[in-house]
Amino acid sequence: MVRGKAAGRWKGAGRVGGVAACLLLSGFAPRQAVPALEQPAETAASAGELTPSSRRAYAEVLKLRLGSARELLRPELTSTPAAPAPLLVANCVDFADLLLSQDAARYEAIETAQEARLSALDRAPASAMRDYARAEITLHLGLCQLLFKHLVMGGYHLRSGYRQMQDVVKHYPAFLPARKTLGVCQFAIGSLPEGYHWLLSLLGLTANSSEGLKNLALAAAQPHDFQTESQIYLSLIREGYYKKPEEALRLVERLHAQQPDNLLFSYLLISINKRQHHGEAALAAYRARPTGPGYVPVPYLRHMAADLLLYKGDYADSERENLAFLREYRGVHYRKDAAFKLYLAAWLGREPAAAVARYRAQINQPGPTDVEEDNYAQHYYHEAVALNPILTRARLLTDGGYNRQALATLRSFRATPATLWRDRIEEPYRRARAFQGLGRLDSAWFYFERTQTVAGPKAPYYFAPQAALQQGYLALEAGKKAQARLYFEKALHYPWHEYKNSTDAKATLALRELK
Template sequence: MYATWTPGLQRAYSDLIKLRVTDARAQIARENPNNGLTIWLANYAEMITLLVSDDESGYDRKSDLLQTRLERLEALPAESPWARMLQAEVRLHDAFVKLKFGREVSACWDIIKAYKLLDENARLHPTFLPQLKALGVLHILIGSVPENYTWVTRLIGLRGNVQQGLAELERARQDPVFRTEVEMVTLLIRSYILRFTDADTKQLTILVGQNPDNLLLHFFGATIQMKNGQSDKALLFLESRPTGSAYLPMPIIENILGDIYLQKGDESASIRHYEQFLRQYRGQNFLKDTYYKLFLSHWLSGNPAVALPYLQKVRTVGRTVTESDKAAQKFAETQGNRGLTPAQTVLMQARLATDGGFTDRALAVLAPYTEIRFSTLADRAEYQYRLGRIYQRRNTPELSLAPFRRAITLTDSAGAGLSFGATAALQLGYIHQQKGQRTLARQFFEKALSYKKHEYKNSIDNKAKAALNQM
């Protein structure tokens, strides 16, 4: 056994991160099976296919193959810097798939084993750049673990912080083979765990433009832009994405397109894309979310009789692994067969438009209203939070301070379960951090962490802890 890049394996790897999986597999089959990189890439191809297809039965059928691959990689010379790294990455591949299917405990053990392999490898081979790709991500994730869980990471020997992880990813970019993947991973980390800046947006646009044949980059670029309230730019990435039989089918793109058109207020287009997603998709994640969005599309277009059966469907399909599915399930259980009240309908229109970055539309929706027009504490808290987000997205953060603070006050009065206090506190933390007001920023990040039960707790806590870690 040995581990060496060949021109063919480099082509296969390049095809894999473009989602040209069939071409990659054909090339991998032509390579020496005793090359550790051949085994790693074969596993990489499987991981990508399972994550995109959401085929849990396919994973169960191939679980024995994973163990065989690990055993073969263990036969690599112990002195090779690739030996532990490739074993770690295969374990991480397995962990990502397990997390997708809700097998969190088993995934956590794989992540711990992968971390220990990479940590040992970094001590033995400190100048080996490829290992920093995964190690940097793990150090950022460890560094963003909420404070009340850090004792667990210390107990099992996991060490790391956000700044360390970012520095390692920056070093990993120097490896010419992995550069594109590292840049993509770094932007995802900045979007989903840290804070996405205008400079990051510019870098993302350049990266996607430099890789017109990379479907994975167009997809992740679109999800990042949507995450950061730039759905028009996300739509451009998806409309310019490469297509054809050479690429792995991605039904989830139809779901994302449905989200964009729902945010734009084009419910008929959103319905077409959601229905297309359901026709193509064979997995169990995102089903609750999609039926919830179909309910919204019909409800907001003035068809409550058509909408309500979709809301009832939410409670009977899919699983609750993703935050979006959990939120859909919670909404369906709370609303029952009632649908949205008039006040909730207004707030939902404002939310969708704001999430997409269509702030003119969002502001116009809320313009006729004041807090007093909403009868419940929950609706009043949401009204203030939506108003704050609109002003924040319009680059007038000073105007967002009072609504965010009011959202916190109303959430605290309403009791457990609402997310608006936590999300408002997080945004206030970012605003004060950007202004250099570190004490205030820290207070609001800690306030965001203090909320015990809401559907976005994992992501809010990760972001708040990562921000505190950076400070």
């Protein structure tokens, strides 16, 4: 097997988001009485479960107490040869550490350790856990390489890990952890918009997102060491891509109630509430999160808190949290977004002009823009057009779920002959999102439609394509499939905008479901 340094590298653009760091950790769920799959000759009990020490260590990984996890693994890792289960969990410790910190100084040592674990697994006897651990670590290696811009080797290892995981499912069809990971891979590959199909062809990868969901659902429904992880993945996909947030909220609220000392579960509770515009609930979860020296630092939590505080108008506190994020964070992504949010807090908070200008200038500091939030910030800087304070405040209020306040703010908006085209498009879109948040769907539909009328078919802003996407969801919920298809297709046909990748991915998945 060709790996990392032995095969050389080519550095280019690439990333793995901070959220992925948490979602790729596994968890545990209560054992439920469910129908069992037909087992192969090698049973799950004999070679498909974590060892007791590895299970305890993995519970610590899940809580993001990585130092404790390393200590629990030490005895098993020093035995000769080390078993597959502790090697897998040790890799999860390093993988979580690297993705959460995004610290380039740790990359070389962790990559070397990953390759050593793969070599050890190559020498181990074949078993479901051995083969699963090897495929999982290969995928971890590929993701880490992509994060630190080693695209050729990262792509190679992702392709290799995916195919290995297919083989594990083929040879051990009852081994549910492999179905969990394969399902995630299948969904990720199958949901990519058409603009990425050339890359999939180059890598020789094909997958069906529906098949991925079936594998994930199977892994989520039956007991195994990674059942909770399967449930989290499945619920987050349904929340993010299929507009079904209730399942994710119920699951994470239950997990958090069961383990209030679990930082990952707190992170997920904050994140889901934030995405669902439950600003107060997200802030409450942030303030109640477990803290202490035993937990690995998660600077991105501060960035999320800064957003939540910005939404409700606590500009000084938002500024403080984002400055702390930038001090503590070692990665390169979300820095432009943080600078943009610092600029907004200073501008809306009426700080001195010098402070406002300083934060705005930070947006243009060297750094990648492959994260959509950073891309939006950089696009704003280069566009060099002043934001409208009324529309900006309304946007922040709706992002936090303060919809009545947003509508009250929008009452003071008055278009004049000098009003920018962008602002003329954004105004009805902001009204639509506020009415949507209040459940006033007829009013929301009217203003979504008006957004597209004002924008026309070629406006280079995200308001019209997002309006079409939301109308597709509304039509689907009302059982009007033909109308939904029309609006999802309309969302895809708009030209470049700041959120085109995610908008197109959601519209594409929705259209596939309609078929």
